Amino acid sequence: MKSQNLRYIPQVDQLRFLAALLVFAFHFFHSYKGGWAPLPQYPWFGIVSEGHTGVSLFFVLSGFIFMVIATQGEGIAYRSFLRNRLLRIAPLFLAVFLLAIAIHRDRFVATDLLYVFVTNIGDPPTSWHFVTGPAWSISVEFTFYLVFPFLAEFTRRLGAAYLLKLLALMLVVKLGAYFASENSKLMLYSTLVGRFDQFLIGMLAGLLFVLRSAWLELRGRLICLVGVVLTVVAVGLQARHASYFLPEQKQPFWILWGTIEALCWALVIVGFTGGRMSFGARADRFLAQGGTWSFSIYMWHALIIFIALQLFGSIGGVGPAALVLNFVLVLAATLAFAWLSFTVIEQPFLSLRGRYVEPAGKN
Template structure:
């Protein structure tokens, strides 16, 4: 997706597509096969059985993109930045929110409108059903938007050490919150307390992209393959020993998991963007184009999956071949609907965005 504040980097859209596809695969697998239970025997499929890790990739990408923009420009105009962010997420999010309250019209009360601002805590209408459930992360994302311009300014003044200190502080806060919360796993999974350091790690990656470009250009490909392997292993360990579906809500592993997860994805991002990784010119273009629809893919895929499952079930059974065919058909349907959503809901508003960073002063 092209920005008015940064030269177009198609690899970022390709990574956005990966993040959306991981979440799609996660929901598809458990709706059609896994049954929303821990599957330690499939730890080697952790990127699918615990594909919610795609949300972490989205968060790290946000920190990476905005810090890259800030590092290449100067001051960020706060009101223009927030206006752009609202134009980016509000039209589609509000559409999904209206769908959610319409589905549950009989239980809706006027105060539920306040959940427009907090879809990740309490009992928001978007979380009353899986069909609109992915919207929970939007409040976490927007909370980061509110503070990012200040963070960028402080990083310019104090350097990367400022972000490191914040990450260390968040680890202590997460420990305290874990001890205090009854449902600590969900708290660490779905709130800014558990996710803020993922944005911060993305910002560190953005700084590295800007300041270590020579090293990354030389070693990016190796970094990508090593980081990808480490990510697969790390998510596999999480799937094996600390699945998000385990009934025990007091799992100490989750205190540090978000930080580990984000660091893994940061390595993948840096290696992929600087490493010259290519799938061939045509596929690169297709992946980048589909990546521009990633927000719509993320927000609508659960409704597409649920609707198809209710109407047709798992066509052909739950064997590997049948699952593969069902996944391919539903992915195609999701991409088609997401293209439509992007065209009629997102794109017209995206064209209203303006530049919010000043160009660096010339010597």
């Protein structure tokens, strides 16, 4: 998505589309076939059966792109930054939140409005039904936005070492939270405590992209390939030994999993962007356009999957061919609805955004 604060990097939008597709495939598969159960016997399929890894890609990408933007000037204008973030996220997020409380109007109480700020903890209306469930991650994302301008400023003054120290600090914090929490797996999965290191690793990847651009241009394709292989293998191991759907609420694997996952995706990001990967002009434009719609895809795909199942069930049966057919049809419907949502909800507010990077020499 084009910004007034940075030259356009189409590969970032393409990766956003990949993240949205992973989450779509994850929810589609379990809705139609997987039954929200672990599949340790198919670790090679983990990138789909544990496709929630697409959320991690979104988080790492956020840290990456904002750190790249922050290097373009001498600082971030805090109020302007938050205004841009609200214009980017709030309209669609509030639309989904209003849908959630409308669906469950008889359960709703006035204090549930406070869950607008924390849809990732407690018992928020958006988590009462699969249709609006994806909204949980937006609260994690926005909490990161609240502190990012400070993180960027401290990194500008102290260098990458500051982020590395924060990562070390967070490891100890996560360890303590793991022992203290009764459901540590869910805590590490759905809160900033469990996800903060993913944003930090994204910021480190952004610094690498800016400071080693010539080096990445020569080696980016290889780095991306290595990152893809490591990601698929790592998610496969997670599917085999520590699936999110296992009944155990405390899995030590998850203390480090978010960090490992983020490091793998960071390799993909710096390799793909730094190596200026391309699939051809038409494919690049299509993938970038999908990235432009990625927020709407992410927020609405569960609604479309649910409607399709209610209206048609699994067209053609339950075999592999039918699964592929339904995937194509539901994905096409999701993309069409995402385009509509982007056009009428997101785009008008996006046109109101402005610059928030303070130019060099201002201070």
